[in-house]
Amino acid sequence: MSQDKVVIAEALNGNVRIRIASTTNLVEKARQVHDCFPTSCAALGRVLTANAIMASELKDENARCVSTVNGRGPAGTIVAQANGKLEVRGFIGDPSLYYLNQETQKLDVGRIVGTNGTLTVTKDLGLKEPFTGVVELQSGEIGEDYAYYFAISEQIPSLVSVGVLVNPDYSVRAAGGLVIQLLPNASEEVIEKVEAIRKNMKPISTYIDEGKTPEEIIHTLFQDANVLDEREIQWHCDCSKDHFARALTLIQKEEIEAMIEEDHGAEVTCQYCGNQYQFNEEELKEILEKAKHVENRKRLTQE
Numbered sequence: 229m230s231q232d233k234v235v236i237a238e239a240l241n242g243n244v245r246i247r248i249a250s251t252t253n254l255v256e257k258a259r260q261v262h263d264c265f266p267t268s269c270a271a272l273g274r275v276l277t278a279n280a281i282m283a284s285e286l287k288d289e290n291a292r293c294v295s296t297v298n299g300r301g302p303a304g305t306i307v308a309q310a311n312g313k314l315e316v317r318g319f320i321g322d323p324s325l326y327y328l329n330q331e332t333q334k335l336d337v338g339r340i341v342g343t344n345g346t347l348t349v350t351k352d353l354g355l356k357e358p359f360t361g362v363v364e365l366q367s368g369e370i371g372e373d374y375a376y377y378f379a380i381s382e383q384i385p386s387l388v389s390v391g392v393l394v395n396p397d398y399s400v401r402a403a404g405g406l407v408i409q410l411l412p413n414a415s416e417e418v419i420e421k422v423e424a425i426r427k428n429m430k431p432i433s434t435y436i437d438e439g440k441t442p443e444e445i446i447h448t449l450f451q452d453a454n455v456l457d458e459r460e461i462q463w464h465c466d467c468s469k470d471h472f473a474r475a476l477t478l479i480q481k482e483e484i485e486a487m488i489e490e491d492h493g494a495e496v497t498c499q500y501c502g503n504q505y506q507f508n509e510e511e512l513k514e515i516l517e518k519a520k521h522v523e524n525r526k527r528l529t530q531e
C-alpha cells in the first residue's frame with residue numbers, strides 16, 4: 229500500500245483550491261489500535277481524514293488541529309488530532325458498531341454518529357488563544373458536516389467528501405478524502421463548473437480503491453489543475469510517561485493521595501493509542517509534591 233499523503237492543487241485559473249488525501253494506512257492503523265468494527269471504523273476514519281486535510285493548512289509543525297464530533301448517537305464522541313507534521317491520532321467512544329443502512333447496504337455512519345450535536349474544530353496555532361469553531365451536525369455523515377463547518381465557521385463554500393471502504397475481514401480496503409474550495413468572488417461560471425464536477429464525481433474511496441493516487445484524482449477532476457504541494461500523512465501518538473505525569477499534577481491532590489494510600493500505584497491508559505503507563509508509589513509521591521506546587525501557584529494567582 230502506497231504512503232498516505234495529501235496533495236494540494238489549484239485549478240480553474242486559481243479560483244478553486246483542491247486538497248485530496250489518501251489515508252488507507254492511517255485508517256487501518258486506527259482500526260487495529262482501537263479494534264474497530266466496520267461502521268465505527270468508517271466514522272473514525274472519515275473524521276481522521278477530514279481533520280488531517282485541515283491540518284495540511286497549518287504552517288507550524290507544532291500547531292495542532294483537533295476535531296470533536298458528538299451527535300448523541302451510539303458512537304459517542306469521536307476525536308481526531310493532527311499536528312503540522314501531519315502526525316495523526318484519534319479515537320471513537322464505541323469502536324464496536326456495525327450498522328448497515330437497510331436501503332443502500334452501506335455502512336450507516338450517520339446513524340451511529342447521530343445529528344443531535346456538534347462538530348467542533350480547534351486550531352492551536354501557538355498563539356495566546358486557540359481558534360475554535362462549532363457547528364450543528366447536519367447529517368452525521370461527516371463530509372456534509374465539514375462542508376457546513378467551512379461555510380459557517382470559515383465562510384468558504386466547500387465541497388467535502390470523505391470515505392472508508394472496509395473488507396469482509398474488517399481490514400480497511402481504501403480510505404481518503406477531498407476538499408474543494410471556491411475562492412471568494414468566484415464567478416458564476418466557476419461555480420457551475422465545480423457543480424458539474426460534483427455531479428459526475430465518484431465517491432472518493434472508489435477512486436482510491438481503483439488505485440488512483442491523489443494527483444491522479446485531481447487531474448481526473450480538473451484537467452487544468454496545478455499541483456502546489458504534497459505532504460505525507462501518518463498515524464503517530466506522541467504520548468509519553470512524562471506527559472501523563474504532568475497531567476496527573478493537575479488533578480485534585482486528594483485523588484493522588486487516594487491512589488497512593490488505597491491503590492499503591494496507578495495505571496493510566498492513553499485514549500488515543502491504548503498505551504498503558506504505570507506509576508508506582510514513589511513516583512506518585514513526587515507527582516503529589518508537584519501537584520501541591522501547582523495548587524499553591526493557583527491560589528497565589530487567585531489572591
Ligand SMILES: [Zn+2]
Binds near residue numbers: 465499
Ligand atoms: Zn498515546
